[in-house]
Amino acid sequence: MINLIWLAMIVIxxxxxxxxxxxxxxxxxxxxxxxxxxxxxxGLISVLVFWLGIMRIAEDAGLLQKIAKLLGPVVxxxxxxxxxxxxxxxxxxxxxxxxxxxxxxxxxxxGIKAMQELQTLNPNKDTATPAMCTLLAxxxxxxxxxxxxxxxxxxxxxxxxxxxxxxTTLAATAVATLAAIAADRLCRRLALLRRPPEPxxxxxxxxxxxxxxxxxxxxxx
Amino acid sequence: MLQLISLISSWAIPIMITFIPLYAYTRKxxxxxxxxxxxxxxxxxxxxxxxxxxxxxxAISVFRASGALDYFMGFIAPLLQGFGVPAEVLPLGLLxxxxxxxxxxxxxxxxxxHGPDSLIGLIASTIQGSTDTTLYVLTVYFGAVxxxxxxxxLKVGLFSDIVGFIAAIVICMIVFG
Numbered sequence: 001m002i003n004l005i006w007l008a009m010i011v012i013x014x015x016x017x018x019x020x021x022x023x024x025x026x027x028x029x030x031x032x033x034x035x036x037x038x039x040x041x042x043g044l045i046s047v048l049v050f051w052l053g054i055m056r057i058a059e060d061a062g063l064l065q066k067i068a069k070l071l072g073p074v075v076x077x078x079x080x081x082x083x084x085x086x087x088x089x090x091x092x093x094x095x096x097x098x099x100x101x102x103x104x105x106x107x108x109x110x111g112i113k114a115m116q117e118l119q120t121l122n123p124n125k126d127t128a129t130p131a132m133c134t135l136l137a138x139x140x141x142x143x144x145x146x147x148x149x150x151x152x153x154x155x156x157x158x159x160x161x162x163x164x165x166x167x168t169t170l171a172a173t174a175v176a177t178l179a180a181i182a183a184d185r186l187c188r189r190l191a192l193l194r195r196p197p198e199p200x201x202x203x204x205x206x207x208x209x210x211x212x213x214x215x216x217x218x219x220x221x
Numbered sequence: 222m223l224q225l226i227s228l229i230s231s232w233a234i235p236i237m238i239t240f241i242p243l244y245a246y247t248r249k250x251x252x253x254x255x256x257x258x259x260x261x262x263x264x265x266x267x268x269x270x271x272x273x274x275x276x277x278x279x280a281i282s283v284f285r286a287s288g289a290l291d292y293f294m295g296f297i298a299p300l301l302q303g304f305g306v307p308a309e310v311l312p313l314g315l316l317x318x319x320x321x322x323x324x325x326x327x328x329x330x331x332x333x334x335h336g337p338d339s340l341i342g343l344i345a346s347t348i349q350g351s352t353d354t355t356l357y358v359l360t361v362y363f364g365a366v367x368x369x370x371x372x373x374x375l376k377v378g379l380f381s382d383i384v385g386f387i388a389a390i391v392i393c394m395i396v397f398g
Contacts, residue, residue, distance in 0.1 A: 002371055005356075006276065006277070009280040009283065010279075010280050010283055010284075012284065012287075013280075013286070013287040013289050014283070015287075015289075016287035016288050016289040016292065017286070017287035017288070020287065020288045022286065022288060025287070026283055026287055028286070029279075029282040029285065029286030030279055030283060032282055032286075033278040033280070033282030034275045034279050036274075036278045036282065037271065037274035037276070037277065037278035037279065038271055038274075038275060040274055040278070041267050041268070041270050041271040041275075042267065044267045044270065045263065045267040047263075048263035048264070048266050048267050049260045049263030050260065051263070052259045052262050052263040053255075053256035053258075053260030053263070054237070054241055054242075054256065054259070055259060056256060056259020056260070057241050057242050057250060057252055057255045057259065058245070060245060060250045061244055061245030061250045062248065063241060063244060063245070106234065106237075108361065109263070109266075111358075111362055112266055112361065112362060112365045112366075113262075115362050115363070115365055115366045116262075116266075116366055118366075119366040119367075119368075125368075126367060126368060126369040127368065127369075127370040127372065128363065128368045128370060128371045128372050128374055132362075132363075132368065133371070133372060133373060133374040135362070136358060136359060136362060136363075136371075136374045136377070136378060137374070137378065137381060139353065140352075140353045140355040140358050140359070140378035140381055140382065141352075141381040141385065142351070142352065144350055144351065147349070147350030149325070150346045150350050153328070153337075153346075154332065154342075154346060157332050157333055157336070157337045158336075158337065159337035159338050159342075161338065162337070164338070164343070165343060165346040165347050165350060167396070168389065168393050168397075169346075169347050169350035169389075171388070171392050172347055172348075172351035172385055172388040172389040173385065175384060175385065175392075176381045176384050176385030176388060177381070179380065179384035180377060180378075180380070180381035180384075183376075183381065184373075184377050187372075187373035187376065187377055188373075190373075191372065191373065
């Protein structure tokens with residue numbers, strides 16, 4: 001589906017540019033977009049390097065495992081196929097709490113780390129596991145307690161009650177999250193029905209390699 | 222309550238970066254070495270995302286610069302206007318999953334022109350706060366581990382964006398309307 005959306009955006013863009021006579025703008029947009037992609041990636045370096053360092057300390061100290069045990073039941077419900085006590089759970093929880101607090105800068109590295117941990121449990125490295133899809137569903141629904149950026153913008157433009165949107169945001173976010181979880185569950189069931197049962201997904205040999213070099217997409221990817 | 226929440230959000234990170242190393246030190250973890258070891262992964266991860274982000278950003282940029290995005294936004298607006306929803310907020314529904322900075326800019330523009338406490342301003346703020354840039358999240362998270370087949374993740378993400386978008390409008394119209 002991502003292939004189709006990507007192709008459609010480019011082809012539709014080309015057709016519209018042709019009709020609107022915007023070929024020069026389109027060419028400029030190509031290089032602009034490419035530059036943006038690199039800029040955003042480089043912007044992530046500082047945040048990723050720092051937070052992954054802090055998270056490694058938490059992992060080495062056993063903090064992540066402790067949190068994972070504490071909130072085990074919630075995670076066991078959302079991620080039934082991740083073994084209890086697996087380091088992925090600690091990162092998933094860190095990612096969720098960072099999102100809740102509106103700490104976007106901290107949420108992304110933890111989400112990425114959670115993905116990398118889930119990847120160690122993945123028997124088929126270029127296909128997402130159900131647990132990965134659930135993690136994404138939770139992130140795109142973006143459970144938010146404090147929409148800090150928006151409160152700041154509202155304040156800037158002279159709102160009499162800048163935080164007045166906290167309640168409505170919380171309600172909308174809760175509805176979206178519930179919908180995401182429900183849709184994720186439904187798709188998971190349907191996917192199970194459609195394909196023959198696969199061998200157990202927990203590849204224990206692989207998960208012990210977790211501290212070794214992480215797998216990055218190949219140049220061909 | 223609100224003050225407490227904003228207090229938590231400004232203290233959370235400083236407390237974390239103090240408490241975690243302190244706790245680890247008492248557990249005899251070589252904190253600095255541990256930090257450096259974990260931090261090493263950060264660079265590679267950021268580099269691994271580049272091709273994915275460049276691909277996605279170019280497509281979005283092309284889609285926008287060609288006038289296609291404007292066209293579809295103009296197409297959607299009258300569609301929901303029948304329900305008494307201010308037409309100005311509707312393009313956000315299309316913009317939000319595609320571009321975080323783009324939709325934030327649009328929201329800011331709405332707040333600036335219509336006022337932060339207008340119904341339009343309130344709805345836009347709520348939409349912006351309760352949905353996410355699904356395509357970006359998908360690109361970054363899957364890109365970092367080399368997942369090429371995301372299965373149903375995109376469908377679920379877009380579905381939750383639509384639900385969040387509608388919920389934000391309905392809730393705001395009930396509360397502020």
